[in-house]
Amino acid sequence: MTPSAAVEDAFRSEWGRVLGAVVRSTGDLDLAEESAQEAFATALRTWGRDGVPERPGAWLTTTARRHALDVLRRRRVEADKSEAAARRGERVDGPGRAPDAVHDEVERGLDDEAWTPDDPDGDLLRLLFTCCHPALPLDGRVTLTLRSLTGMTTAQVARAFLVPEATMSQRLVRAKRRIRATGIAFRVPPPAQRPERTSSVLAVLYVLFTEGYDAWAEPADDVEGCAERRALAGDAVRLARLVARLLPDEPEARGLLALLLLQHARRGARTGSDGVSRTLAEQDRARWRRDEITEGLSVLDGALAVRRPGPYQVQAAIAALHCRAATAGETDWAEVLALYDVLFEMTPTPVVALNRAVAVAEVHGVEAGLSAVDAVARDPALASYHLLPALRADLLTRAGRPADAVVELRRALDQVDREGDRRLLRSRLAALGGASAPDAG
Amino acid sequence: MRYLLLVIEPDVPDRGPDADIVDWVRRHDADGSRVLGERLRPAADVRRVRVRDGSTLVTDGPFTESKEVIGGFDLIEAPDLDAALAIAAEHPGAWGGGTVEVHPFWPTDGVGPE
Structure with a gap:
């Protein structure tokens, strides 16, 4: 592997960990971003000359932490200078001075000797829970998660969501400011808040996935930014894989991963060569990724074995029934309908009711399907x-x-x-x- | 960080002492998270003051039609938002018909307007 390919590789796999490690010590997301960027830039300059380090992640983390420490020391010196100037009666504009005790603590945290053994997974998990905190607006959670966990630049995130870069940048600034202003800590939430906070993490990943997966039903050549948006679906799958691994006791995390895998496996069949989106019944099933379906089915089995069902597991089970049918005609619609009944009991939304109506039509006939649609047709959410x-x-x-x-x-x-x-x-x-x-x- | 907890609850003439609240206060005084707090008198005793064009208007308050009022407040010190939310969830005012609002303070060091 060439050094620059190694840096690229490390960027994809290590960005969130490097960022998370600096955030853990400083509690400062902006400083952590700057330091992580600096570490990767240093890697680009030096790995060609000195060789790729044995543990790239550890090397990058150390480099980023040193940079953060340098910045904090420099800021302290400048604050001392302006304080001295202020005493002489000169007015100096600049960042206010943090109390010494706070400074000392942060610097101690960044000091290599005091550095606790690597906990890259823990750092990622803390970062993820922070970015997905329900006190942040949903769009802020989604963009902050992408920016912090995947290392996508603000410009890339903006392109993927079809909004101007300035808008996206504003969204990120607001989210980070709210983290500081309301006192959201970089840590895994206490047990009492775990269920609610885990749902928020899973919901953010699902929004992210849907944003990308929908683009697979678009004619890529005719829709601007389609390729970038499609890539979001793959990013969401990677993050879901991570979350499922980090939260082994949460069957819903595995349920979400299974759901995303089983849907993502069908991406290549979602549009025809004519750029027309294809319904499930019309898709060319030869274009479904059997390897990904196999993985999804086995993840789902693992989740269901815990016997704590939830909406993601049920949706994944429905997706599994579709994936198992060799042709649309062989779909086990009675089972699909039974699962939609369960899902509707868990999450009685009009969209679930509408999807259930599709199964009703297959099992009980078209007229019964129409009645099921009419039952929710006036819901303002579907207007x-x-x-x-x-x-x-x-x-x-x-x-x-x-x-x-x-x-x-x-x-x-x-x-x-x-x-x-x-x-x-x-x-x-x-x-x-x-x-x-x-x-x- | 400091947070203001506002206890929003149905307006009743006299709440009287409440064993659950006494217990909550005792525990959070003991662990140092509660800075101060009080129970407030019912809406009938509240007055609203407004100054318009130089004249002072005093009216009954707080909201004549509102069935919910600020029944009390607590100022707490918590390491972070999650900890503050956990303390709020233990407040008896959050149970049953009530709501506890958790307000971070403005401005916070180094944080500008949104």
């Missing part, structure tokens, strides 16, 4: 959810009511915002003879 009219259109077509289906498809087209789905709806409309030109609009 602009294009999958509601899209599902009605599908069921109405199967019920032999094409004119009604056309009305629903037009409504869905008004609400859809993703290009792959728009093309899918247009092709459905064209098949019913209700289309204007397929490319119009």
Whole structure:
């Protein structure tokens, strides 16, 4: 491996650990970021000349911690100078001076002799719980997690989320400021708060995954930033793998990993070569990644064996049923419906009810499916959810009511915002003879 | 860090002493996390003061229609937010019908406006 490839490799695997180690000693996320960046820049300069160190992670952590210590000492000297100047009556603008006791403690924490043995996993876990603290706004949690755990730059995160870099930068600054202002500590939460805080971590990873996975149902060539967004799904899988390993007693963490693996395995089949998104029934199952499905199924079995079911495990079990069916026709819909009943009991949301309606139609017939859809159709949460009219259109077509289906498809087209789905709806409309030109609009 | 706990609860004429609260106060006085705190009199005894265009208006308060009031407050010292939330969760005011709000103080050292 070339030295620069080694640095790149270490960046992917070690960024969060290096950052977490400095945060542990200083409690200062900005300083930790600067120091981690400096360590990787130093590695780029020196590994070519001196060779790649035996333990790159430890080398990078030590380098980052030294840099942090240098910065803190420099700040202290400057604060002393401005204090002396202030005593002489000169006015000097600059960072305020932290109390000496605080300074001493932080410097002691950074001192190599006082450095406790490496606890890279613990550092990562603390960092993750901090970035996903429920006191932070959800968008801040998601971006901070990406930035801190994967080392993506603010510009990269901004591109992936299709927002201007300045907006993303503001989001990160706000989140970090809230960490300091409200006193969010860099640590694993006490046992009483563990369940709530773990759910927040898992929810952040799921949001992250969905952001990326949705881009796999888009025509990559025609949608700006699609490749970057798709990569988020892989990042989320890696982070879920980490969380499942770090929280071995949390079956829901393994449930989430299984769910992400089983969905991600289908990514390559989510759009056709025509850039039209494909429903589960229409996907070319030969393009599903069997190796990833096998892994997902075994992770799920491990989680279910703990016998503490939760929404992620149930969703993963549903995904597993789809993955196990060689063709759409062989899907065990009765079992899918039974699992949706369980899921709806755990999380009675209109979106779950809508997904359940799909299974109802398969098990009890199209009319029963339509009734199940109508039962939630007026829920305000679904007011602009294009999958509601899209599902009605599908069921109405199967019920032999094409004119009604056309009305629903037009409504869905008004609400859809993703290009792959728009093309899918247009092709459905064209098949019913209700289309204007397929490319119009 | 310091946090202000506001106990929001249904307005009742007289709360009287409460064994659970006495116990909470005793424990957090003992471990040094509680700095000070008081139970507040019911809404009927509250007055609101506003100065508008130079004249002072005093009205009954706090919110004539509101069924919930600030029934008490505590100032606590906690190492971090999670610890403060745990102390708040032990407060009897958070149980049953009540809510305990956890307010960080403004400004904090080195932290600018959001």
